[in-house]
Amino acid sequence: MSTQARERPSEAGEDAPQPAADVRLEGVRKSFGDVVAVDGVDLEIDQGEFFSLLGPSGSGKTTLLRIIAGFERPDDGTVWLADVDVTNKAPFDRDVNTVFQDYALFPHMSISENVEYGLKVKGVGKQERRSRAEEALQMVRLPGYGKRKPSQLSGGQRQRVALARAIVNRPRVLLLDEPLGALDLKLREEMQIELKRIQQEVGITFVYVTHDQEEALTMSDRLAVFNNGLIEQIAAPADVYERPATEFVAGFVGVSNVLEREGQRFVVRPEKIRILEQGEEPYAGAHVESGQVRDVVYVGMVTRYIVDLEAGGQLTVVRQNLETSSQDVLEARGAQVRLEWRPEQTYEIGERGQMEEDE
Amino acid sequence: METRSARIALRLATGFTLAFLYLPLAVIALYAFNQKRIQTWPISGLTLSWWQKAFHNPGVRDAVLRSVEAALGATLIAMVLGTLAALAVNRYRFFGRETISFLVILPIALPGIVTGMALNATFRTVFEPFGVSFGMFTIIVGHATFCIVVMYNNVLARLRRSAGSIEEASGDLGADTWQTFRYITLPLTKTALLAGGLLAFALSFDEVIVTTFTAGAVQTVPLWILQNLSRPNQLPIVNVVAVSLILLSAIPVYIASRIAQESGILRRR
Numbered sequence: 001m002s003t004q005a006r007e008r009p010s011e012a013g014e015d016a017p018q019p020a021a022d023v024r025l026e027g028v029r030k031s032f033g034d035v036v037a038v039d040g041v042d043l044e045i046d047q048g049e050f051f052s053l054l055g056p057s058g059s060g061k062t063t064l065l066r067i068i069a070g071f072e073r074p075d076d077g078t079v080w081l082a083d084v085d086v087t088n089k090a091p092f093d094r095d096v097n098t099v100f101q102d103y104a105l106f107p108h109m110s111i112s113e114n115v116e117y118g119l120k121v122k123g124v125g126k127q128e129r130r131s132r133a134e135e136a137l138q139m140v141r142l143p144g145y146g147k148r149k150p151s152q153l154s155g156g157q158r159q160r161v162a163l164a165r166a167i168v169n170r171p172r173v174l175l176l177d178e179p180l181g182a183l184d185l186k187l188r189e190e191m192q193i194e195l196k197r198i199q200q201e202v203g204i205t206f207v208y209v210t211h212d213q214e215e216a217l218t219m220s221d222r223l224a225v226f227n228n229g230l231i232e233q234i235a236a237p238a239d240v241y242e243r244p245a246t247e248f249v250a251g252f253v254g255v256s257n258v259l260e261r262e263g264q265r266f267v268v269r270p271e272k273i274r275i276l277e278q279g280e281e282p283y284a285g286a287h288v289e290s291g292q293v294r295d296v297v298y299v300g301m302v303t304r305y306i307v308d309l310e311a312g313g314q315l316t317v318v319r320q321n322l323e324t325s326s327q328d329v330l331e332a333r334g335a336q337v338r339l340e341w342r343p344e345q346t347y348e349i350g351e352r353g354q355m356e357e358d359e
Numbered sequence: 360m361e362t363r364s365a366r367i368a369l370r371l372a373t374g375f376t377l378a379f380l381y382l383p384l385a386v387i388a389l390y391a392f393n394q395k396r397i398q399t400w401p402i403s404g405l406t407l408s409w410w411q412k413a414f415h416n417p418g419v420r421d422a423v424l425r426s427v428e429a430a431l432g433a434t435l436i437a438m439v440l441g442t443l444a445a446l447a448v449n450r451y452r453f454f455g456r457e458t459i460s461f462l463v464i465l466p467i468a469l470p471g472i473v474t475g476m477a478l479n480a481t482f483r484t485v486f487e488p489f490g491v492s493f494g495m496f497t498i499i500v501g502h503a504t505f506c507i508v509v510m511y512n513n514v515l516a517r518l519r520r521s522a523g524s525i526e527e528a529s530g531d532l533g534a535d536t537w538q539t540f541r542y543i544t545l546p547l548t549k550t551a552l553l554a555g556g557l558l559a560f561a562l563s564f565d566e567v568i569v570t571t572f573t574a575g576a577v578q579t580v581p582l583w584i585l586q587n588l589s590r591p592n593q594l595p596i597v598n599v600v601a602v603s604l605i606l607l608s609a610i611p612v613y614i615a616s617r618i619a620q621e622s623g624i625l626r627r628r
């Protein structure tokens with residue numbers, strides 16, 4: 001089963017009108033001097049989808065988002081919003097709003113003036129502006145905060161105002177650039193749930209930039225994994241995790257367990273590998289390899305074993321601490337072990353991830 | 360680590376510095392109220408009569424008016440040109456941007472006498488043939504050269520601190536360029552404009568060197584002081600004018616620094 005079918009629609013030769021995607025990018029490329037920030041991206045994001053752009057810092061996520069918003073003009077390629085070519089349109093001519101990483105609230109305006117701003121510049125009447133702003137503040141759980149100034153709010157509250165200021169305009173697409181990056185862990189987890197709830201409530205397409213793989217996996221309907229300005233894989237979270245298309249994706253989304261056997265490279269997830277007890281028989285059809293435990297990391301609920309394989313390569317194995325104590329676990333260091341996994345739980349990967357060395 | 364003695368030493372040093380800076384000013388201020396025309400210590404008694412005389416002196420009155428005129432003109436020009444330059448340098452990345460930034464700031468570092476000479480030569484050879492003679496206009500242009508720097512620096516510092524993604528956010532929310540300028544850029548730089556304007560005004564008001572080279576027959580307050588300093592019977596009035604000048608320059612600078620502190624924008628982040 002291939003989950004990469006969307007990755008290169010042009011290859012399939014389908015120029016005929018398709019069901020309208022909210023955002024469509026074709027061959028988008030952008031460089032700054034010598035740095036190629038976005039290196040030819042094709043992408044289709046459906047109406048109402050929660051779509052994430054996941055990738056390490058510097059991989060071109062922000063640049064792509066800014067191209068969709070209209071702050072940057074691509075050197076090459078086309079941007080379509082709901083089947084309208086907007087490549088050369090100014091930001092204020094696009095039915096798109098952005099939640100900036102630093103929130104970019106207007107410091108000289110009150111919270112309600114901030115939220116009403118988009119409606120005001122579009123000439124919406126005062127009455128309607130008021131009620132829609134209050135409604136939006138309600139949605140982000142900040143009712144009654146309208147009179148305050150941004151400087152009087154906490155980081156999490158400012159983040160919500162930035163969100164309210166964008167969704168009050170009911171844009172077709174909402175772009176979010178690491179909106180939770182500045183928040184502490186607990187608040188971040190709360191806001192992840194809030195964001196997802198709001199997205200489902202308003203039904204707006206979300207394009208969400210993050211470098212946090214857990215965040216991308218928990219929130220998205222689909223995600224695109226970025227590396228060096230290129231998309232390595234576009235798929236649903238479970239598919240990206242279980243069937244990474246490239247070595248880079250395997251490494252970035254979870255622990256990289258890549259082996260090369262008989263000229264084939266493949267991934268085995270740490271939790272799919274079992275350590276056989278002394279004299280225990282492997283499952284029928286299981287793949288078995290022996291090796292030596294090089295290191296053991298006890299992390300509370302689970303233990304991570306790093307095993308050097310005799311046939312070459314290294315694997316990380318995760319085992320739940322059901323009966324074992326930290327003492328037992330640490331004694332495993334240096335021990336000879338046999339590992340088994342089912343061949344159907346390994347996934348072959350391509351070579352694309354190797355382009356990292358350009359850096 | 361701060362010991363008791365270190366703290367005392369620091370306070371003494373601070374006190375000494377302040378005395379060094381302000382004692383001469385205090386002396387002049389005192390002589391402005393001296394009963395006698397001659398400056399001898401200790402002063403014999405206090406009087407307000409010099410203030411009255413200064414107020415009714417036509418030379419002083421005229422000089423003050425000329426100075427205000429020149430300062431207003433130079434500040435106005437600087438506000439427009441300095442602000443536009445700051446907006447351009449902040450907003451657009453163009454070839455030679457850093458060079459332009461450097462060239463705008465340079466005049467404040469140049470010796471006033473060089474600026475004065477250069478302006479004098481320029482006015483003489485370029486403006487005079489067209490019938491523009493030395494006077495108020497040339498003073499204003501001369502003062503504008505350094506007032507522009509003040510405006511430019513103030514506005515640019517504010518823009519660097521607050522604009523950027525805020526202006527982008529405005530465009531993103533549907534505002535066109537003019538709306539963004541009116542609702543975002545202008546309000547955000549308003550206090551910087553005011554503070555810069557006051558500083559420029561103060562700078563222009565007591566400028567001597569450039570003025571000497573560009574004034575022609577016009578006499579501004581500093582030029583009047585310079586001319587009357589050597590006349591013993593004018594000395595008490597000169598003291599009065601000098602004290603007024605101190606106050607007049609101190610007030611705008613004080614207000615400007617208060618504005619900078621009080622605008623909540625400065626404390627963002």
Ligand SMILES: Nc1ncnc2c1ncn2[C@@H]1O[C@H](COP(=O)(O)OP(=O)(O)O)[C@@H](O)[C@H]1O
Nearest residue numbers: 032035036037056057058059060061062063064
């Ligand atoms: N305005 C710019 N000028 C020069 N280089 C830039 C600019 N914006 C981004 N870049 C470069 O482009 C690359 C991608 O940046 P960015 O899109 O911000 O990545 P990400 O958001 O994934 O961290 C980086 O190497 C960055 O240094």
Ligand SMILES: [Mg+2]
Nearest residue numbers: 058061062063
């Ligand atoms: Mg980024």
